[in-house]
Amino acid sequence: MATQDRLIESTQELLWERGYVGTSPKAIQQRAGVGQGSMYHHFEGKPDLAAAALRRSAEQMRALAEADLAGPGTAYERVASYLGRERDALRGCRIGRMAQDPEVVADPRLRAPVEETLGWLRGRIAEVIAEGQAAGELRPGAEPADLAAAVVAVVQGGYVLARAADSAEPFEQAVRGALALLAAHRRD
Amino acid sequence: MATQDRLIESTQELLWERGYVGTSPKAIQQRAGVGQGSMYHHFEGKPDLAAAALRRSAEQMRALAEADLAGPGTAYERVASYLGRERDALRGCRIGRMAQDPEVVADPRLRAPVEETLGWLRGRIAEVIAEGQAAGELRPGAEPADLAAAVVAVVQGGYVLARAADSAEPFEQAVRGALALLAAHRRD
DNA sequence: GTCTATATGGTGATAGAC
DNA sequence: GTCTATCACCATATAGAC
Numbered sequence: 001m002a003t004q005d006r007l008i009e010s011t012q013e014l015l016w017e018r019g020y021v022g023t024s025p026k027a028i029q030q031r032a033g034v035g036q037g038s039m040y041h042h043f044e045g046k047p048d049l050a051a052a053a054l055r056r057s058a059e060q061m062r063a064l065a066e067a068d069l070a071g072p073g074t075a076y077e078r079v080a081s082y083l084g085r086e087r088d089a090l091r092g093c094r095i096g097r098m099a100q101d102p103e104v105v106a107d108p109r110l111r112a113p114v115e116e117t118l119g120w121l122r123g124r125i126a127e128v129i130a131e132g133q134a135a136g137e138l139r140p141g142a143e144p145a146d147l148a149a150a151v152v153a154v155v156q157g158g159y160v161l162a163r164a165a166d167s168a169e170p171f172e173q174a175v176r177g178a179l180a181l182l183a184a185h186r187r188d
Numbered sequence: 189m190a191t192q193d194r195l196i197e198s199t200q201e202l203l204w205e206r207g208y209v210g211t212s213p214k215a216i217q218q219r220a221g222v223g224q225g226s227m228y229h230h231f232e233g234k235p236d237l238a239a240a241a242l243r244r245s246a247e248q249m250r251a252l253a254e255a256d257l258a259g260p261g262t263a264y265e266r267v268a269s270y271l272g273r274e275r276d277a278l279r280g281c282r283i284g285r286m287a288q289d290p291e292v293v294a295d296p297r298l299r300a301p302v303e304e305t306l307g308w309l310r311g312r313i314a315e316v317i318a319e320g321q322a323a324g325e326l327r328p329g330a331e332p333a334d335l336a337a338a339v340v341a342v343v344q345g346g347y348v349l350a351r352a353a354d355s356a357e358p359f360e361q362a363v364r365g366a367l368a369l370l371a372a373h374r375r376d
Numbered sequence: 377g378t379c380t381a382t383a384t385g386g387t388g389a390t391a392g393a394c
Numbered sequence: 395g396t397c398t399a400t401c402a403c404c405a406t407a408t409a410g411a412c
Contacts, residue, residue: 003377018290021210024405036407038378046406092288099351100280100288102206111354118352122361142368149349149358150342150365157345161337163287164306166299170337173310177338180330181369191395212387223397224389230395234388 004042006032011053016094020050020101020110051109057094058113062120069124075132076186079125079151080179087155089162089171096156118156122148139185147182154178192230194220199241204282208238208289208298239297245282246301250308257312263320264374267313267339268367275343277350277359284344306344310336327373335370342366 001009010031014023025046029039043049068082095117104110125148132138154174161170189197198219202211213234217227231237256270283305292298313336320326342362349358 019207019209019288021207022290025407026405035379037380037409040407041377096345096348096352097288099348100207100285102210105351105354111352114352115354118349118358122349122358139372142372143361143364146361146365146368148365149346149361150363150369153342153345153349153358153362153366154338155341155345156348157284157341157343158337160284160287160344160348161306161310161341163293164284164299164302166293166303170306170310170341173331173334173337174341175338176331177334177336178341178369180334181338181366181373184327184330184373185369213389214387225391225398226396228389 003032003034003038007034007039007042007049008053008056011049012057012094015050015053015057016091016097019097020104023050025049047107047109051113054095054098054110054113058117061093061095061117065121065124069128074137075128075135076137076182078128079182082125083151083155083175083178087171089159089168090166092159092163093156096159118152122152124148125151136187139187142185151178151182191220191222191226195222195227195230195237196241196244199237200245200282203238203241203245204279204285207285208292211238213237235295235297239301242283242286242298242301246305249281249283249305253309253312257316262325263316263323264325264370266316267370270313271339271343271363271366275359277347277356278354280347280351281344284347306340310340312336313339324375327375330373339366339370 007028010028011023014027014031025036025039028049029036032039039049043052064085065082068085069078071078071081073081095114098104098110098114099118104114122145126144129138129144129147133140133144154177158171158174161174162168164170195216198216199211202215202219213224213227216237217224220227227237231240252273253270256273257266259266259269261269283302286292286298286302292302310333314332317326317332317335321328321332342365346359346362349362350356352358
């Protein structure tokens with residue numbers, strides 16, 4: 001694997017595990033098995049490398065979500081497929097995690113992939129819900145964008161609850177709760 | 189105000205703004221207007237001071253939530269009061285934020301107030317929901333603990349969406365979405 | 377392209393005077 | 395109790411040899 005790719009992949013892992021402030025160039029180099037100068041040859045610095053890593057993580061997250069949401073089945077089933085996908089609750093979300101970091105939020109190059117990915121996800125789920133309403137499967141009235149934001153928030157917040165409890169259980173409870181509410185929201 | 193209190197309060201603010209890794213003893217001292225030695229006289233070190241600050245934030249968060257949840261009204265109204273409380277979405281949750289930090293999660297003294305507060309909150313909301321079910325106000329069948337976890341996750345996840353978007357809007361959407369789902373979950 | 381050496385400033389804490 | 399030194403180490407980067 002090329003040096004750039006090893007650097008990007010190591011940075012993806014470290015950002016996920018330790019966040020942006022907690023990730024040092026030195027740690028990246030060591031995990032990638034690469035010297036100081038090599039990193040600064042391929043990237044301008046930590047922000048540049050982190051931006052590349054976040055763009056790649058964003059692509060991957062989007063592909064995973066799209067696989068669930070574009071699948072067969074009713075609107076409820078597709079959203080349920082997204083919500084119920086197997087996740088490592090204690091690891092959290094590679095993208096959502098970044099939103100807590102002030103340095104990420106303050107740097108447009110770092111925030112952009114985070115904003116775009118979560119924004120796209122909310123929009124995509126809102127589409128599915130709107131389709132369900134149009135097909136008469138889901139009750140009309142509720143704003144699809146609101147329901148979609150709630151669905152995404154349950155996942156992101158579920159990670160918070162799981163890490164706080166050091167257990168996947170609250171994450172699974174939150175997903176089950178959201179599914180119960182959505183299921184009851186179908187038309188009879 | 190006593191020196192200890194100024195140190196604790198400054199630490200509460202900095203933990204909220206910058207997280208645990210991003211908060212240095214030096215920054216705490218400067219904000220509190222206190223010298224190096226003074227801080228180490230009153231506290232053993234950064235973890236000790238952070239633990240004190242987190243315990244205080246936890247108490248405050250709990251009191252705020254209880255004020256909404258113990259209020260008058262139906263179960264739906266009390267949960268809606270909690271969900272709809274005015275919040276600074278871009279600041280996020282003082283307690284939930286800590287769950288992202290590996291050093292907090294790894295240190296039992298730091299994780300304890302986070303775990304206990306969010307655990308208490310889920311349990312307290314589950315009680316309210318169970319009361320609503322018993323009173324025939326809410327549909328039976330759904331597990332109160334699951335619905336409660338979903339409610340708390342919507343708030344915690346709403347903060348993530350807001351910070352990612354650099355706008356309070358997605359937070360408010362998520363809350364509206366959760367309220368719409370809960371409202372439809374009442375018995376007719 | 378990759379390496380080692382070096383630089384500047386911050387982190388978290390201790391020592392000891394006052 | 396509070397202050398100012400001082401410390402060892404890490405973060406982030408630059409310089410320049412190979």
